[in-house]
Amino acid sequence: MNAPQRIDVGGSAPYTITIGHGLLADGAALAAPLRGRQALVASDSQVAPLYAGTVCDALRAARPDARVETCVLPAGEASKTLAGFGVAIDALTALGATRDACVYALGGGVVGDLAGFAAACWMRGIDCVQLPTTLLAMVDSSVGGKTAVDLPAGKNLVGAFHPPRAVFADTSTLRSLPDRELRAGLAEVVKYGAIVDDGFLHWLAGHAGALLEREDAALAEAIARSCAHKAAIVERDPFEHGERALLNFGHTFAHAIEVEQAYDGLNHGEAVAVGMVLAARLSARLGLAGDGDADALCHLLERFGLPVTLPRGLDPGALVERMRLDKKALAGGLRFVLWDGPGRARVVADVPEEAVMAVLQGR
Template identity: 85%
Template sequence: HIEVGGDAPYAIAIGAGLLADGDALAAPLRGRHVLLVSDSHVAPLYADVVRDALRRARPDVRLDTFVLPAGEAAKTLAGFGDAVAALAALGATRDACVYALGGGVVGDLAGFAAACWMRGIDCVQLPTTLLAMVDSSVGGKTAVDLPAGKNLVGAFHPPRAVFADTSVLRTLPDRELRAGLAEVVKYGAIADAGFLDWLAGHIGALLEREDAALAEAIARSCAHKAAIVERDPFERGERALLNFGHTFGHAIEAEQAYDGLNHGEAVAVGMVLAARLAARLGLAADADAEALRRLLERFGLPARLPHGLDPRALVARMRLDKKAVAGGLRFVLWDGPGRACVAADVPEDAVLDVLRTA
C-alpha cells in the first residue's frame, strides 16, 4: 500500500489478483449505486471479474456498466455526457461511486464525470495499463479533450482509492507496456538514482511481466508521484518536475505524422533530448545522458527523433505548449541521475542544437 496524503487522503493498493477481491474493492463504497466505466477492449476482459467481486461483497448494490469505445478519440465532452447520462439512468445519489476500469482514457473521463455529478461523488480507480497505474490514476487530475487540444476541460478530483492489479498487465500490448515503462524510468531520472539502478537490473523481469518486479516498479513510481503531488497538489511548483521529457515529447506528438510515436515513446525521446540539453548547458554529464539513453533503449523504447521532424517546427510547438510561460522556453532539466530542476529561460539556440544532432 502507498498512502497519498493531503486534504483527501487515499491509498494505492498494488498486487496480483486485486480485481477479484470484492471485500477490498467494496471497502470504499459508501452508498448503494455503482457505475462501472470501462472501454471496449478492457470490459470484455475484466468487467465480469469486477462486477462479480463487487456483487459478492455487496449484494445490495445497484450496478450499471458504461463502456466507451477504446482509444483517445473517446475522451470527449460527448463521452463525458454519455457517462453522466448513465449516472442519471442509474439514479445515482450523492453517495454513489464511479469505478474506472481501464487505462488513462477511462480514468480521466470517469474521474471527470465523478467530479461533476452532483458536484462531486467518489471515484475508485482500477487502472489496467502500466501508464495508468504509475501516472494517471494517481494525483487527482481528470479531464476530457476538445478539438482545440488535449485535456482542456477538467478538474482536480482525487480518487477515493486506487487498486492496481498487476496480473491484468499480461494482456496489455507490448507497446503500451513499454510506454508505461518510459514513465517509470522518468521517476528514477528525476527523483531516485537508486531506482534507475534497480530498473537496469530488472529489465527482463519487467518486460516478461513478472508480478513481483511490476509491483515493485509500480510501488516505487507511485511513492514518488504521491510525494510530489502531496507537496504540490495544484501544480504551482514542484509538480512540474513530472513533466521531465514532456516539453520535447508533446512537441514530437503534435508534430509527427498520425501513426507516429505514442505518448510514452515520445516522452522517452524527450527525456534523452532533455538530458542532452542539460549536458549542453553544463548541468549534467554527457556520460549520464548517454546512460539514460541506453537504459531506455534496453527497454525497447526509441531514443532518437523520428525522421522528417523539423527542429524549427518543434521549437515553435514548444512555444505553444500550454505549460509554457511568457518569454523563453521552459524546460525541466536534469542535474544528473535522480535530480531535476525547472529552467525558465533556456536559449533557443541550445534547444535547436540538441534537436539537430539528435
C-alpha cells in the same frame, strides 16, 4: 502469492494505493470506498471484455443493494475528448447518480483521465476509484488526481484536480498487456529514477530482463517504488505549484510529439521516452549536465525497447509552436523540466527557443 503492498497518499484528501494480484475480484475491497448505492464502471472496448464483468460481479456480490452499471468507450486516445466526456456524463445521467455515487475507472490512462474528469464534474464532484490495467496508468495517471480530456490544440487542456477515493493496481492485468504497452509503462517508471532516485535507475538496469519477462515480484517492486515517489511528491504539492512539475520530465516534448502526430504515431510512453532523452540533451546543451548522462539514459531506455529519437517527418518548428500552448509554458517563454544529472531534476523557465530547436534538429 505475496500479500498486497499498500502506499498511503496523504494531504487534504488522503487515499491508499493497493498493489497486488487478483484485486479486481476482491469485492469487499472494491466496495469499501462506495458510500452510496450507485456505481458506474467506466471502461473501454479493449479492457471491458476482459475485466468489466469481474469487477461488476465482485461489486454486486459485496453490495447486493447497489446498482452497478457500465459505460464502455472506444479504446484509444481519440476517445479522450469532450465528446467522450459527454458519453460518460450521459451514463451518469442514466444511472440517476446522486452525490454519493462512485465512478470506477477501469482501464489505462485514457479511461482514468476521462472517467475521473466526469466524476470531478458530476454534481461538482463525486467519488472516483481508479482501477488501472496498464503499467503506465498504475505508476502515473491513476495516482495524484489529475483528470482531463484533450482538445485539437493540445493534450489535457480541459480538466480538474480530483483525487481518487482509492487506487487498486491489479498486477494480474499486466499479463494481458501487449508488449508495446508494457514498454510504454516502463518509460514512466524510468522517469522516477531520472527525477529523484538515481539508485532506482541502477535497480532498473539490473532488473530489465525480469521486468520485460513480467516477473511478478519485479513488476510489483517497480510499481510500488514508482507510486511511493509520486505519492510523496503529490502530497507535498497537490496542485502543481512547485515540486510536482518535476513529474513532467520529458512531457513537454512528448505532448508536442503526440499532438503533432494526431495521436496516431508514438503512444504516450514512447513519446515520453523520446522526450526524456531530448530533455537530457537540452540539459547538456545548457550546461546543466553532461552528455554522458543523456547517453546513459538513452541506453537504459533502449534496453527496454523504447524509441529514443524524434520520429521522422516531424517539423521542429511546429513542435515548438505546440510547446508554446503546453500547460507547462508560462507567459514569459518556454518552461521545461530539466536535470543536473540522474536523480536531480528541476524546473527551468525561459529556455531559449534556439536551444530547443537545436536539440530537436539533432545539433
